Amino acid sequence: MTTMREGLIPTALGSAVTTTGYVLKQKHGSNKMVANTMFGFGLAHVVLGTIDLVQHRR
Numbered sequence: 001m002t003t004m005r006e007g008l009i010p011t012a013l014g015s016a017v018t019t020t021g022y023v024l025k026q027k028h029g030s031n032k033m034v035a036n037t038m039f040g041f042g043l044a045h046v047v048l049g050t051i052d053l054v055q056h057r058r
Helices: 008-026 032-055
Strands: none
Touching: 008 032
């Protein structure tokens, strides 16, 4: 059975949300507050997931 490292899911999900927020920030017709919120939450997940990955390294 394969094991998944702790912090991998938040990091991957955060990368997807950060990318989506960045793309929305570049579009002229999108709501900038929603785009900035998505970008910030995604970036926070990347940072926290990376901390978990580094902390639980074997």
